[in-house]
Amino acid sequence: MPDDLRTLLVLVVVFVPLSLLSIGGGASLLADMEHQSVGVHGWTTPREFADLFAISRAAPGPGTMLAALIGWKAAGWAGAGVATVALYLPSSLVVYGAARLWGRWRGSVWHAAVERGLAPVAAGLLLSGGIAVLRVSPGGPAIWAAAIIATVLLLRWPRLRNKSDDLGEVTSCRNI
Amino acid sequence: MQVGQRLRGSAGAVAAVVGLLFGPLFIVVGLALAYTRIGWSSAIHGVLDGIAAAAIGLTFATGLKLLPSGSARLGPLAVACATVLCVGVLRWPMIPVVLCLAPLSIGLALVQGRNA
Numbered sequence: 001m002p003d004d005l006r007t008l009l010v011l012v013v014v015f016v017p018l019s020l021l022s023i024g025g026g027a028s029l030l031a032d033m034e035h036q037s038v039g040v041h042g043w044t045t046p047r048e049f050a051d052l053f054a055i056s057r058a059a060p061g062p063g064t065m066l067a068a069l070i071g072w073k074a075a076g077w078a079g080a081g082v083a084t085v086a087l088y089l090p091s092s093l094v095v096y097g098a099a100r101l102w103g104r105w106r107g108s109v110w111h112a113a114v115e116r117g118l119a120p121v122a123a124g125l126l127l128s129g130g131i132a133v134l135r136v137s138p139g140g141p142a143i144w145a146a147a148i149i150a151t152v153l154l155l156r157w158p159r160l161r162n163k164s165d166d167l168g169e170v171t172s173c174r175n176i
Numbered sequence: 177m178q179v180g181q182r183l184r185g186s187a188g189a190v191a192a193v194v195g196l197l198f199g200p201l202f203i204v205v206g207l208a209l210a211y212t213r214i215g216w217s218s219a220i221h222g223v224l225d226g227i228a229a230a231a232i233g234l235t236f237a238t239g240l241k242l243l244p245s246g247s248a249r250l251g252p253l254a255v256a257c258a259t260v261l262c263v264g265v266l267r268w269p270m271i272p273v274v275l276c277l278a279p280l281s282i283g284l285a286l287v288q289g290r291n292a
Contacts, residue, residue, distance in 0.1 A: 017271055018270070018271070021270065021271055021274050021275075023274070023278070024238075024242065027235050027238065029270070030235065031263045031264060031267075031270060032263070032269060032270035032271070035267055035269065035270075039267075050224070050225075050228055051211065051221070051224045051228075052208060053228055053231065054224040054225070054227040054228040054231065055204065055207050055208055055211060055224065055227075056204055057227060057228070057230075057231035058207070058227050059200060059203050059204045059207055060200055060203065065200055065201065065204040068201050068204055068205060069204060069205065069208050072205050072208060073208075077205070080201060080205050081198075081201070084197055084198075084201055085197075088193070088197055089193075092193055096189070109286065109289055109290075110286075112285070112289055113282050113283075113285040113286040113289050114282050114285075115285075116244070116252070116285040116288075116289075117278065117281040117282030117283070117284065117285035117286070118278060118281065118282065119242045119243075119244065119252070120242070120243065120244060120252035120253065120255040120256040120259070120281055121255060121256070121259050121274060121277050121278050121281055122239075122242055123239045123240070123242035123243050123256045123259070124239070124255065124256040124257070124258070124259020124260045124263065124264075124277075125239075125259055125263060125270065125274070126235050126236070126238055126239030126242065127235075127236060127239040127240070127256075127259075127260045127264060128259065128260050128263040128264030128265075128270075129235055129239075129264075130232045130233075130235040130236045130239070131260070131264040131265070132264065132267075133228060133231075133232050133235075134232060137225065137228055138221075138225075139225040139228070139229070142225075143225055143228065143229045143232075146225075146226070146229035146230075146233075147228075147229045147230075147232040147233045147236065148233070148236075149233070150229055150230045150232070150233020150234065150236075150237075151232075151233040151236040151237050151240070153233070154233055154234055154237035155237050155240060155241070
């Protein structure tokens with residue numbers, strides 16, 4: 001039992017800070033989630049991480065249900081619940097508070113600078129996340145090629161994008 | 177969440193969050209359970225690889241769309257490249273990287289905003 005409890009605590013310690021820094025939505029956390037669950041804590045094998053990523057994206061709901069799956073692999077149903085709350089609650093509270101503050105600042109120099117300043121960091125994190133999943137994916141060059149083709153298609157025809165997959169996941173001052 | 181708050185106050189916000197999170201949670205973990213039962217099938221791996229490729233493409237496309245356009249884009253592009261290098265290639269932990277680069281990037285945007 002103490003072992004389980006420790007795993008749950010580690011899940012909280014890993015996901016809460018990530019939650020607070022999820023600029024650009026949950027997908028920006030992919031790189032670190034891969035690093036933590038495959039490399040640091042061994043909660044999943046590389047193959048499992050790639051498959052769980054796919055499952056989390058195939059299902060409805062917020063895009064980073066991946067956290068729930070990692071928690072589930074690490075510590076069963078309790079882990080799934082703990083990881084979900086640890087990932088969503090802190091950033092939700094920040095958004096809740098920031099929404100009020102941010103509205104007051106709208107139009108100020110700071111408001112614009114924070115928005116424009118965070119965008120390239122979020123962009124870099126999203127690209128890193130894609131790279132991280134490709135790295136653990138066992139599909140080899142074929143999946144790299146498929147991912148690049150998908151990228152080009154989505155940039156060309158933005159309407160292919162699912163609205164719910166858009167940036168508006170949990171946080172990001174850009175959405176407020 | 178904001179809708180829940182508007183309709184029913186704080187309790188509404190909490191209910192909205194719980195409903196939004198735990199509904200999908202059961203579906204996703206249910207799918208994962210099914211996957212562990214039949215995960216040995218290579219057809220399933222093929223399907224999952226396909227979904228993963230599309231989802232990675234979506235992530236890439238979203239990231240590329242966030243890149244700045246117009247004038248004065250060199251600085252932001254450098255920040256984005258530095259982020260990819262540190263987190264994506266060198267695999268440094270994301271949190272210290274963001275804590276260093278985000279203030280830098282916001283400062284840069286502030287300076288550029290003043291000059292514009």
